[in-house]
Amino acid sequence: MAVTEQSRSLARSSTEGWLATLNVETGLYIAFGLLALTLRFANLGEPPFSSLEAREALAVWRFVNASESAPIQPVSAAWFTLTALTFSLFSGNEFWARFWPMIAGEALVFAPLFFRRELGRGAALIACALLAISPVMLAASRTADGATLAAASLLLIAIGLRKISNNTTLGIALTGLGLGLGLAVGPRFVSGAAAALLMMGTVVLVRPEAARALRRGWAAVQPFAWHILAVAGVALVFVASAGFINPPGLSAAGAALPRWIASWQITPAMRPAWLVPQMIAVYEPLLTAFGIGGLYVAFLSGLWQAVASRVQNIFAARESELQPAFAGGGAANFDWRGTASGLSAAAIGGLLFGILYLGREASDAVWVVLPLAALSGKVLAETFSGEWFEGEWETVLAQAGVLFVMFAFLYFQVAGYARGYALFAECPAIFQRIIAGPDCAVTAHLYLAGGVLTLGIFVTVMFALGWSQLSAVRGAVLALSVATTIATLGAGLGLTQWRATDPNELWVTTPSSDNLRLMMKSIRDISQRTTGKVEDIEIAVMADPTLNEGDGLLGWELREFPNAHFVDSLALAKNSPIVLTSSVVSEPELGSAYVGESYGAQSHSVSADLTLQNLLNWWMYRTWPSEFSRRVDMWTRVDIHNLSQK
Numbered sequence: 001m002a003v004t005e006q007s008r009s010l011a012r013s014s015t016e017g018w019l020a021t022l023n024v025e026t027g028l029y030i031a032f033g034l035l036a037l038t039l040r041f042a043n044l045g046e047p048p049f050s051s052l053e054a055r056e057a058l059a060v061w062r063f064v065n066a067s068e069s070a071p072i073q074p075v076s077a078a079w080f081t082l083t084a085l086t087f088s089l090f091s092g093n094e095f096w097a098r099f100w101p102m103i104a105g106e107a108l109v110f111a112p113l114f115f116r117r118e119l120g121r122g123a124a125l126i127a128c129a130l131l132a133i134s135p136v137m138l139a140a141s142r143t144a145d146g147a148t149l150a151a152a153s154l155l156l157i158a159i160g161l162r163k164i165s166n167n168t169t170l171g172i173a174l175t176g177l178g179l180g181l182g183l184a185v186g187p188r189f190v191s192g193a194a195a196a197l198l199m200m201g202t203v204v205l206v207r208p209e210a211a212r213a214l215r216r217g218w219a220a221v222q223p224f225a226w227h228i229l230a231v232a233g234v235a236l237v238f239v240a241s242a243g244f245i246n247p248p249g250l251s252a253a254g255a256a257l258p259r260w261i262a263s264w265q266i267t268p269a270m271r272p273a274w275l276v277p278q279m280i281a282v283y284e285p286l287l288t289a290f291g292i293g294g295l296y297v298a299f300l301s302g303l304w305q306a307v308a309s310r311v312q313n314i315f316a317a318r319e320s321e322l323q324p325a326f327a328g329g330g331a332a333n334f335d336w337r338g339t340a341s342g343l344s345a346a347a348i349g350g351l352l353f354g355i356l357y358l359g360r361e362a363s364d365a366v367w368v369v370l371p372l373a374a375l376s377g378k379v380l381a382e383t384f385s386g387e388w389f390e391g392e393w394e395t396v397l398a399q400a401g402v403l404f405v406m407f408a409f410l411y412f413q414v415a416g417y418a419r420g421y422a423l424f425a426e427c428p429a430i431f432q433r434i435i436a437g438p439d440c441a442v443t444a445h446l447y448l449a450g451g452v453l454t455l456g457i458f459v460t461v462m463f464a465l466g467w468s469q470l471s472a473v474r475g476a477v478l479a480l481s482v483a484t485t486i487a488t489l490g491a492g493l494g495l496t497q498w499r500a501t502d503p504n505e506l507w508v509t510t511p512s513s514d515n516l517r518l519m520m521k522s523i524r525d526i527s528q529r530t531t532g533k534v535e536d537i538e539i540a541v542m543a544d545p546t547l548n549e550g551d552g553l554l555g556w557e558l559r560e561f562p563n564a565h566f567v568d569s570l571a572l573a574k575n576s577p578i579v580l581t582s583s584v585v586s587e588p589e590l591g592s593a594y595v596g597e598s599y600g601a602q603s604h605s606v607s608a609d610l611t612l613q614n615l616l617n618w619w620m621y622r623t624w625p626s627e628f629s630r631r632v633d634m635w636t637r638v639d640i641h642n643l644s645q646k
Contacts, residue, residue, distance in 0.1 A: 036132035045095030076146035078184035104148035105141025127377030135492035153182030176231025199349030263359025276354025286484035290376035298341035346371035399475030417445035418616035540573035600628035
């Protein structure tokens with residue numbers, strides 16, 4: 001009886017201890033994790049593959065299904081192995097091809113949690129929330145490549161290196177596992193490592209004391225270097241070779257560095273140098289706004305405080321009114337300027353890598369977003385830290401409400417100008433005096449927007465003079481954070497959900513069109529009606545000779561059709577029930593009567609007048625001229641077509 005009572009007591013104390021850990025902070029981490037998972041998981045398999053994604057997924061599918069077609073060497077051996085596991089257990093489709101990048105992207109959301117000691121609890125929590133809704137992180141997590149796997153590998157290395165001094169065995173295991181996994185990931189990991197080195201270089205340049213910390217860290221790790229390399233070697237061989245089932249995967253891992261070096265060549269397909277800064281500015285308004293705030297704290301606050309101090313000495317009688325922003329507590333004294341300068345330098349280093357690297361991709365913006373999210377989290381946490389005086393909450397909320405309404409009005413005015421909406425049926429005389437030309441009623445939107453922006457600054461100054469500068473700053477930051485959070489969510493959902501196949505988005509230059517799904521549905525319907533099976537009809541593919549279609553997009557779409565074959569000439573396609581040709585082949589000679597239908601497969605943006613109105617229209621709505629860069633024509637033999645129509 002005593003033993004039973006003791007067991008109950010232990011169970012009760014264990015339960016109470018577990019419940020005690022479920023505080024508000026833990027609950028918020030769980031909530032942010034669920035939000036990130038929802039955004040990454042929703043419709044994960046809906047957008048069609050890009051050409052590169054299709055090639056990689058087709059390599060896995062052929063390996064898993066022991067296809068008679070020639071094997072394809074993957075770019076990322078680690079992604080290949082992980083995806084081969086899910087293809088074997090479940091199904092070979094777009095969802096499972098993107099599953100592991102999504103899981104790695106979910107793990108990256110919690111990266112700031114492991115650096116809570118340096119960032120602070122509040123900053124780490126806010127940084128996790130920012131990464132959960134970041135459009136760049138969201139898009140990278142929904143792309144079938146090694147970008148998020150590379151970032152997760154670097155995170156494992158960083159965590160392992162931190163733990164070596166406290167728990168040597170665990171630290172060696174994590175560091176070696178991260179290094180081995182990263183080497184198996186491929187060129188993306190090499191890019192991440194190069195970006196990390198450049199980021200550390202900029203941090204040391206800004207904060208020389210960081211060099212001493214790096215030397216101390218290396219001294220602590222050096223005795224275990226061979227142990228780490230041994231673990232990394234085992235992990236590399238096991239992951240790259242898919243558990244020794246796919247030895248050619250080791251050659252794919254070995255080709256990572258040569259591939260990365262080769263990507264430094266100038267090619268027509270090279271993305272522009274401003275791609276990564278453009279990605280941050282367009283898709284990350286929240287991080288951009290508060291990243292600028294962090295840059296101010298890191299590099300300009302000292303100068304501003306020195307100037308304000310001189311003014312205070314001149315007007316000593318008004319000293320309390322002329323204190324610099326944030327004076328009085330919390331972010332007031334900028335005790336966290338060192339942290340801000342380090343994170344700012346890291347973000348600048350990641351940005352420099354994106355500009356300098358010739359083989360850049362849109363996902364290289366990840367190396368900027370990670371430190372920028374930590375910096376923005378620090379700005380927000382420090383802004384709202386410190387003492388809260390009686391009545392300040394009401395003041396902050398009142399100012400934030402007023403400013404948010406102004407932000408909304410500002411947005412609608414800029415949107416009205418971008419869309420070309422006339423504000424008045426007839427432009428009033430007061431506007432005609434300052435706006436010349438027939439577009440007065442449209443251009444008036446910009447003047448109203450400028451007026452509202454000026455009024456917002458005036459309101460903030462009045463709140464600062466009437467109450468306190470700290471309250472005014474908090475109200476402005478609160479309004480700006482709500483407005484930019486809405487804008488960030490809109491940009492992320494547009495990039496990954498609403499406009500996932502729009503060529504005017506920056507993630508992919510020539511995204512695949514949903515028309516490919518329509519074509520495959522038509523082919524399956526015809527096959528079902530003529531052969532009784534949805535994938536049994538004979539298909540001949542005569543595609544663009546400059547493209548290796550059999551190992552690309554069409555090869556992926558036709559992977560489950562056993563009677564589909566790719567031919568080099570139309571003579572080999574004569575009398576096939578269905579013939580697929582590229583748009584460069586018009587009216588093919590096929591020996592019989594055929595009915596043709598054209599499907600736009602991929603599209604791209606085209607040049608247009610770069611006016612302010614067009615630029616704003618693209619920035620807000622992604623409205624820009626585009627056209628199909630590639631078409632696939634489906635030719636159905638008349639007798640098959642007529643039979644399928646019955």
